[in-house]
Amino acid sequence: MNNDLIKIIVRFFILVLAQVLVFNHINLFGYINPYVYTLFILLFPVKKESRMLFIFLSFLIGVSIDLFSDSGGVHAVASVTIAYIRPVVLRWVFRNAYEYQTLKIAATSLGQRSLYIILLILTHHLILFCLEIFSFTDIPFILKKTLFTSIFTSCLCILFMVLFSRKKR
């Protein structure tokens, strides 16, 4: 448990720094920046007892990103929302494994894991850009930005998960 907590805290700081110092400056095609810090929410250990802590930490990482990128509270809203709906997505994607509390995200098949990542990241980015742009006349632009950024973020997240996961076989 203690070991887990340290791992989570280290991951928190690394992801915030990586996001604000590297990934906020990528500007692919002029406006696409991947929001890789969502990995923190995606990879948080699945435990029913620690849900309050999980939601609070997700809020905290969102606020940290907002603090660095002067974006008000848009990242906090998006992060706290996907943290809250994560159990629903988990139950829908992984079914049995989630019900019996034996789920380890690193140990699932690549297809299921990708579906889980894409669903949560799409939700996150849709909320994020709706609030950031906040205008009805720009709905096509919001959708376009959500789609492209989601693709980019999802690819990077899946890539990082594969790269940094330790094989225990």
Place this chain on the structure above:
Amino acid sequence: MQQIINFFIRNKTFFLYLLLLSISLGFTFQSHSYHKSKFINSANWLSGGIYESMNGIGDFFELKKYNRQLVEENQRLRSLLINNKLISHTDDTLMSDTTSNRQYKVIPAEVIKNSFDLRKNYLTINKGEHDSIRQDMGVISSKGIVGIIENTSGNYSTVQSVLNTISEINAQLKNSNHFGTLEWDGKNQKTVQLVDISRVAPVKVGDTVITGGMSAIFPKGILIGSVSEVNPDVSGNYFIIEIDLFNDMTSLGHVYVINNEHKKEIKQLESETINE
């Protein structure tokens, strides 16, 4: 009573979510209105310090570019100085009044964080209240306008960039006195829009646009950009003019903060006039 407490305990996750959601929505909507993003901004010791130390590394690789910009600016200022016989005494400030009482003070600063891919873009610079920087001062670079100071801390300030959908800056055409408001539609990082220019104004593509000096933030005559397209607005009474910025907002290094020493006096006079 017992039941109510039980209800809260059973749904505690949901209530925590609601609480955090409303806090963050509060932050969001605060930032949508002018001068309200008080709590969450990057002008603080933590993010300012991190950005500054990272910028120190990046700066090293840009030294050549900065040198070139400074030489170009020196050249321009020299030629102004030589051609303008009226200014015989040397000045250490960029924009000085010819009267002995200087209205504008210039404070040099360095951009440590720049953003241009969002709708509401803010920069962070490495000078703050200790260098007598206050809210609502103008920020320019050697090539033209950059933005307006939004929040300040001891050593850092955030700047509301011209590339921000809520920014409004008074601007005018260089060769006639028709003035309008400079806005940004959030689409292109190189072009901004000048609205509310009357249809009678003689505008053609290529004309230079400068700050209007009506707002007490910028002195009159700071360069903004050149006209690239002229369109009538919906009512047909005004122009919407697309302007190509002289400044490359995606690559900013050294900037100057302009302090209008007479601003307080102007503001006071204006508010008194409205009150009566």
